[in-house]
Amino acid sequence: MASLHESLNKFKKQQEKCQSTLTSIAAKAGSSRVATNYKATTASTSSSTNTKSPAPAVKFSNDxxxxxxxxxxxxxxxxxxxxxxxxxxxxxxxxxxxxxxxxxxxxxxxxxxxxxxxxxxxxxxxxxxxxxxxKSKHDLKDKNQLLILVRKFPEGIAVIDLKDAYPNVMEDLQALKSAGQIWLLSNFDSQEDIAYPNDPRVPIKVDDDLKLLFRGIELPRDMIDIEKDLQKNGMKPATNTAKRRAMAQVHGIGSKPKPKKKKHEISKRTKLTNAHLPELFKNLNVPSS
The missing domain is CATH 1.10.10 (Arc Repressor Mutant, subunit A)
Incomplete structure (x- = not known):
């Protein structure tokens, strides 16, 4: 019995020693696992911190x-x-x-x-x-005031001086022209339009004889002769052909030769529509067939 009791006590001591060893091993393994997990977590946090996308650039105002x-x-x-x-x-x-x-x-x-x-x-x-x-040159508000102003200038008023009077002044000028109340003519020198009054109370009727006389006047063919005739009658020509030609010669620009008119002759193929008027062709040389 004594030997059996001793064997049991020895076995218990071995069990306690084994239990103590296992407890210490388990404690070391737990601390190591915690440390490992901490290191992994720290590394992951650090890595995520390092790889974190940069903050968006500051956007300027849309203004x-x-x-x-x-x-x-x-x-x-x-x-x-x-x-x-x-x-x-x-x-x-x-x-x-x-x-x-x-x-x-x-x-x-x-x-x-x-x-x-x-x-x-x-x-x-x-x-x-x-x-x-x-501030426009002429203080106008409407078409009536525009017509009154134009009638104050029988020698004409430049349209450029009226363009900024009020917004639709150009439309009113065209309306007055269409109604026959004013004339819009171009100035030969400046190429600008001039507005002239047209008073309907003083209509001018020209006799047919005067019209025929005017149209029957034969003008000189050379512009210099026309300018001389104007000067003889006390009028100032709008052009100076002699000066213009002299300047052209200085710059080496010759006058253009006048094209010769092509002489038309009657041939066999010519269709005579006025054959019933032989006097029209008495001076023409018709080639013999």
Missing amino acids: TERLQHINSIRKGPVGAQIKRVIDLLLETRQALTPEQINEVCYVDINANKAVFDSLRNNLKVHYDGRCFSY
């Missing part, structure tokens, strides 16, 4: 392009800024303050003394101390 455009206008030449303002005043036909002008066409009049002074003294601009407005 940047407009601000650059405004800056280029304000830094531009004074003449260009004045033109922008005058074009605005002409288009709107309204009296605008400097603030309103700046808001619409980006020209800061108050901040640019050169622009302000030039506009204030411009012939096309009216300044009342507060607002700027467009």
Whole structure:
């Protein structure tokens, strides 16, 4: 019995020793696993941090392009800024303050003394101390005022001086012409249209005899002779042919020879539509068949 009891105690001690060994091994393995997991987690975090996409670039405001455009206008030449303002005043036909002008066409009049002074003294601009407005050469509002003005100039008034009177002035000029109330003729020198009054109260009737006499006048073939005749009658020619020809010779430009008229002869193939009037052909040389 004693030996059996000793064997049991020895077995228990071995079991306790094995249990202690297994516990220590398990503890070491757990700590190692935790360390390994920590290292893996740390490495993964570090790797994800390093491979993280860069922050998006800062986007400029969508208004940047407009601000650059405004800056280029304000830094531009004074003449260009004045033109922008005058074009605005002409288009709107309204009296605008400097603030309103700046808001619409980006020209800061108050901040640019050169622009302000030039506009204030411009012939096309009216300044009342507060607002700027467009000033045309002739202050007209409608077609009736336009007709009254043209009738004040029997020698004619240049259309270029009327173009900016009010927006549809050109349409009214054409309407007055169609109605026979004015004439629109081109100036020979400047090639600009001139408006002349046509008073219907003084109609002029020309006799047929005078018309035939006028049409029967044979003009000289050379332009120099025409100019001399005009000067004899106290009129100033619109051209100077002698001077023009002299200048052409200086520059080596010869006068164009007049093309010779081709002489038409009657042949066998000619169809005589007026054969019943033999006197028309008495002076013609008809070749014999």
